[in-house]
Amino acid sequence: MGKSKEISQDLRKTIVDLHKSVSSLGAISKRLKVQCSSVQTIVRKYKHHGITQPLYHSGRRHTLAPRDECTLVRNVQINPRTTANADLVKMLETGTKVSISTVKGVLFNRKGRSARKKPLLQNRHKKAILRFATAHGDKDRIFWSNDIWSDEAKIELFGHNDHRYVWREKGEASKPKNTIPTVKHGGGSIMLWGCFAAGGTGALHKIDDIMREENYVDILKQYLKTSVRKLQFGHKWVFQMDNDPKHSSKDVAKWLKDNKVKLVEWPSQS
Structure with a gap:
C-alpha cells in the first residue's frame, strides 16, 4: 500500500479552528473529507503540545517503553x-x-566485562578496615615516612594467567596477533618477598621452597635488618605485614618481640 498523502498545515489549522468552535470530530471529518482518526490525532496533539505540525523523529521507534x-x-x-x-x-x-x-x-553502555576477584569480606573485616581508615585517614607523609611495607608476590615466568580479550573480526581467531601463546605446565613461576618505604626500596628475596613460618623468620633475620640499614632508619621505624597465617605464627611473633619490632596494626583481608 502506498504512502498516504500528508495533511497540509493550512488544513491542520482549519481542523483546530473548527474544533475550537465546538464542532464535533465527526462533523469536522465529514466537512473537510479527512478521516476521523486523523482529525482526532491532530486535535489531541494540539491539546498536549500546543502545535499542529507533525512531530518528526529519526530512526525506528523504540521497542520498549x-x-x-x-x-x-x-x-x-x-x-x-x-x-x-x-x-x-x-x-x-x-x-x-x-x-x-x-x-x-x-544495556549497550554497560558492556560485559570480567569481574575482578576480591577477598570475601565479612562484617568484622569491614568494621576493622573502616576503623583503620578512620584512625589513619588524616595522617600526613611524615607519619608514614618511618613505615616499612612488605609483601610476597607470585610472578608468572611466561605470560599471564588472567582473562584476556582481543578485538578481531569473525574468522580471525587463529591469526597469531589474536592468540595468546602458552607453554606446557604454565611455564613456571617464582615467589618473591620484598619491602619498601617512603625513602626507597628495601631488599628483594627469591623464595626457592614453599613458604613456611621458619622460612619467613629467616627472611626477617637477614633481609629485614638489611633493608633497615639500607633505608637509613634509626630506632623509630614500624614494620607492616599482612595477616597471613605464616606471619602471625608463634615463631614469627616471638622473633618480632625479641627484636623489639613494632608492627602496624594491619586489618585482615585488606
Missing part, C-alpha cells in the same frame, strides 16, 4: 552478575515481547 528500559537497567544495577538471557526471560514473563538484541541494545 521508557519505563521498561528503566526497569531493565535497574535490574542490572541491582544484580550486575545477571545475563542478558536472564533479563530477557524476566521481560517475557511480564508479557513484554522483546528480543535478545533489544535487551543488549538497552
Whole structure:
C-alpha cells in the first residue's frame, strides 16, 4: 500500500479552528473529507503540545517503553552478575515481547566485562578496615615516612594467567596477533618477598621452597635488618605485614618481640 498523502498545515489549522468552535470530530471529518482518526490525532496533539505540525523523529521507534528500559537497567544495577538471557526471560514473563538484541541494545553502555576477584569480606573485616581508615585517614607523609611495607608476590615466568580479550573480526581467531601463546605446565613461576618505604626500596628475596613460618623468620633475620640499614632508619621505624597465617605464627611473633619490632596494626583481608 502506498504512502498516504500528508495533511497540509493550512488544513491542520482549519481542523483546530473548527474544533475550537465546538464542532464535533465527526462533523469536522465529514466537512473537510479527512478521516476521523486523523482529525482526532491532530486535535489531541494540539491539546498536549500546543502545535499542529507533525512531530518528526529519526530512526525506528523504540521497542520498549521508557519505563521498561528503566526497569531493565535497574535490574542490572541491582544484580550486575545477571545475563542478558536472564533479563530477557524476566521481560517475557511480564508479557513484554522483546528480543535478545533489544535487551543488549538497552544495556549497550554497560558492556560485559570480567569481574575482578576480591577477598570475601565479612562484617568484622569491614568494621576493622573502616576503623583503620578512620584512625589513619588524616595522617600526613611524615607519619608514614618511618613505615616499612612488605609483601610476597607470585610472578608468572611466561605470560599471564588472567582473562584476556582481543578485538578481531569473525574468522580471525587463529591469526597469531589474536592468540595468546602458552607453554606446557604454565611455564613456571617464582615467589618473591620484598619491602619498601617512603625513602626507597628495601631488599628483594627469591623464595626457592614453599613458604613456611621458619622460612619467613629467616627472611626477617637477614633481609629485614638489611633493608633497615639500607633505608637509613634509626630506632623509630614500624614494620607492616599482612595477616597471613605464616606471619602471625608463634615463631614469627616471638622473633618480632625479641627484636623489639613494632608492627602496624594491619586489618585482615585488606
